[in-house]
Amino acid sequence: MSPDEYCQQKAVQSGSSFYYSFLFLPVERRRAITALYAFCREVDDTVDECNDVTIARNKLMWWRKEVQDMLGGTPSHPVTKALQPHMASYALDGKHLQAIIDGMEMDLDQTRYLDFAGLKRYCWHAASVVGIMSSRIFGVTQQETLQYAEKLGLAFQLTNIIRDVGEDARKGRIYLPVNELQQFNVTAADILNARHNENFENLMRFQAERAQTTYEEAFALLPNADRRSQRPGLMMAAIYRALLDEIQRDGFHVLNQKISLTPIRKLWLAWKTYVRG
Structure with missing residues (x-):
């Protein structure tokens, strides 16, 4: 091989x-x-x-x-x-x-993050830097494109965190910031013991809104000159945002299951984005 x-x-x-x-x-x-x-x-x-x-x-x-x-x-x-x-x-x-x-x-x-600033630093290493490198492979002519890619990587990681709350908890990790758990009256024990309730849904709705805002902020940074070359990142975004919508429609039942899209739906979303250019 x-x-x-x-x-x-x-x-x-x-x-x-x-x-x-x-x-x-x-x-x-x-x-x-x-x-x-x-x-x-x-x-x-x-x-x-x-x-x-x-x-x-x-x-x-x-x-x-x-x-x-x-x-x-x-x-x-x-x-x-x-x-x-x-x-x-x-x-x-x-x-x-x-x-x-x-x-x-x-x-x-580290298995906990006190606030979003701390989580964002982790996300830079876990995803934003990958976004920067990926954008270079796709093709960059404008400096703003690297800023777009960095922000888009953050949006992807925030989506992953929402999707994987239960799975991460079973590994002993809670990425949701401690001060935000406190804000919505959700305890670490609630997450670790998979207690789904109204407070948890409100917390997750807050996380999803921030992720959606981050996607919009990323798109606003992408120069038209590099939009065509950066289509792979836009395809990923289409798939990830569809996943985020699916999680929200399901009522954020992510503590006991991992919500995902079918391969054919992912391919269809990628194709639609590619065709739009």
Whole structure:
């Protein structure tokens, strides 16, 4: 199996919404974004699939060295072998890859966030930096496009947090800010014990409104000159906003289930966005 095939398999197996937007890219850009996505999955799985914090931390340390080795021309992992040729082609920064690893390490060190400012810092490492790198692969001619991509990454992560409240709680993590739980009279025990009530719905409605506002703020930053090249990000946004609407229509029952869209619906949303240009 070639490095590119390894990354492709990683992307397909994930079932992620992001994969559907990759399908509409030219071959070289598709290879680059698939390699970047596979890198994110590898380091994320290091934390999510490892119950021993020490082992997880050591694995992340290995990935830090692997990034340095890749930048030095000696990658050993299929993902970094696939990613290396694209680093210079799309002006990708190794510091951003290290920042992604920082975000994974934050999950080992912190399971609560006191306020939105703290959560936003985590989201930058977990998603905004990925948005910046992705936008470079898609094609950037304007500086504002990078700001759009950073904001869009935040919107994606806020959507993920809403979708995964129950799943994250079962891993011992609550990303919803402590002061906002207090504002809506929801306790950590309510989340950890999957107590769905009116207070929880109000809290989640507040989270969803902020996510929707963040999408709108991101779109307002995207220059017309780069809109066509940035269609993959817009496709992802269409899928994620449809998911957010679905969660809201379902009454935010995210504590005991993970709400998702069907593959055919994701593909249809991606296609509609692509056609609109």
